[in-house]
Amino acid sequence: MSSTVVTGIGVTAPNGLGAKDFWSATIEGRSGLGPVQRFDAGQYPVRLAGEIPGFKAEDHLPSRLLPQTDHMTRLALVAADWALADAEVPPEDPESEFSRGVITASSSGGFEFGQNELEKLWSQGSEYVSAYQSFAWFYAVNTGQISIRHGMRGPSGVLVSDQAGGLDAVAAGRRQIRRGSSLIVSGGVDATICPWGWAALIASGRLSSIDDPDRAYLPFDAAAAGHVPGEGGAILVLENAVTARARGAESYGEIAGYAATFDPRPDSGREPALRRAIEIALQDAELERGQIDVVFADAAAVPELDRQEADAINAVFGPGAVPVTAPKTMTGRLYSGAAPLDLAAAFLSIRDGVIPPTTNVSPAPEYRLDLVVGEAREARVRSVLVLARGQGGFNSAMVVRQSR
């Protein structure tokens, strides 16, 4: 079976627009968290967000796309443009017009667009609703818009498994490469920072109400009190290793292993299924646990969830036996965009031999993790495990490694 390599990365993150800015900020520990700018959050119990500064859609996209797209779709389109440019993909596939596809994750669709249209409907009347509402808010919109923009007619799809979905989409992309596609644009970009989205996020009961950006999102810390929501994510170009090599493409590395599991019912008293996801992903990658150089954690910053994750990591690797990091302390949690962004960071870690830090966190000793805190850590990084968990019980684990 031919392996799947990543040849292009496009990033829109709160601490960096573009992979280069994101990566230098992430290595240097620069955070993108701050008071919500997009609307006046003063009346809400949560007032911090990871927002992408300085993003002007009109600088990157044709004006005709603007009225028909939500903010998150604009971010996704730009990330896809950058990923394809980074991969130096020729505009058309000489082999087949159906060999390239788009498979993205979503968790909330174009929620801000949706709020605006709901507002028009209920305050003014149905005739004021935008002709674009029928697709601008729905979960499939990013895949549809990216495929149109780049003429990709191959296998396409959209997966929704809350924060775990970002890995599920990339795994679905790998499946299509294995089945014969030459290239799949994958990943995820989410943004729900609007008053209506805010109300829904607050209802999750998992947000931090602390106002100090350096104290608000502290996974694996005794002071953990929920997370800060962010916007953005990453789009990756996946290619068949053989055809990528044939066209002389450089690769960041390989999608080597993956598994998804679902937790037993909350009242069952049984062990959560995250450990099993890790074990199957390692088997799928044909790697021993000792070959994993770093784990990018889901890092919920909810004590019970942090404990579950630490327990699963320790059960597989042994306490403190593998470096663990969560650079999402600098971006906030990006829902379906989070894991693709972690994958991007994992590949850049492999490239540069450096593990980005989990900023601001003083690790609680009870979790017995070798959490990379303070400064970035230089290390030989060949294989990385990325974890993502979605509300409700979704667990996904992906192993990426240096190209062979």
Next chain:
Amino acid sequence: MRRRVVITGIGVVAPGGVGVKEFWTLLTDGRTATGPISFFDPSGFRSQVAAEIDFDPESHGLSQQEIRRMDRAAQLALVATREAVADSELEMSGTDPSRVGVTIGSAVGATMGLEQEYRVVSDDGRLHLVDHRYAVPHLYSYLSPSSFAAEVAWEVGSEGPATVISAGCTSGLDSVGHAVELIREGATDVMIAGSSDAPISPITMACFDAIKATTPSNDDPEHASRPFDNRRNGFVLGEGAAMFVLEELEHARRRRAHIYAEISGFASRCNAFHMTGLRPDGREMAEAIRVAMDEAKVGPERIDYINAHGSGTKQNDRHETAAFKRTLGSYAYERPVSSIKSMIGHSLGAIGSIEIAASVLAIRHNVVPPTANLHTPDPECDLDYVPLVAREWQTDTVLTVGSGFGGFQSAMVLTGPDGDH
């Protein structure tokens, strides 16, 4: 050898009846379940017609707590899941839960629940800075429809991969296709797969009004869904769910399960053309059909029946008619083609799974459901669309297709026990 995937249980909640039996009776009687919208006052809307389900969650066994926390689409999915699992006689107590997964297709998720809650927190659109204090505690599970997969996984006690597939109006086919792939590659042995949508709410009606996609035939709602008919003028919005128990063939055989059909081929392609428009030549759908038939190892002569997307928009009906001719050649004219949307409307992401159910029942009963309301065919739609009356027809292999906003085109081939080779 490739692992093969079969259907061993079916559950359907559709307009006109809850349960497989009621559903199939409606289809074979050629009755329609479309009517005037009753869920809200539709005056002022261009289209005031829908296919609503007379659904009382309590009488279908949902607890007060389940009813409170679940959007209608999740409730429909749960009731369909219970029927499918009971039908399959799968005992979870004897099954490794880690080898059982869930995929649910949904185009618009908890759109009804979201609109309801939006009205509350925004004071009917008056507050831009909505008042979160009035939000229900489960509002987050409306925001992300992955909650549907979680509900179904909790219901059956599965611990394998769970996800929602949301590819617009092909979600119902794509969800089952995704489940088939998980079984084939060995990630699971059993999948609880299907789809659900409950989109009949003011915001959905308004957005389809705005692009004139839905029918304005408000004076004759019972006959408003008219696929392939010259007088058709848009689709009728519907709602519903269909769920299946899918199993790896040997797994099903070992427990002597009743096998309805094998899912022998599936493919999806994208037109990369327009978010709501279709290229008239049907090339991408034709490609999906071609790949699905290749995978199933069946030639055009083996397709006994085509379950069409048949939404009742001019562009769709011509688009798919072209796709059938491209792939099946002269057989396209010789085989029955029908659209059950003529009777139960278009339930967006759910309809693909409901149409799989209809296809499987056609194989089981050797009866092809009709296209209701088809009196004067569009001259450009010149195939045998089985007008008005169901037809007894030896059916072993069925092609079912879907087409949706975002440009998605999907095709699935189902092979009955007699069509096995």
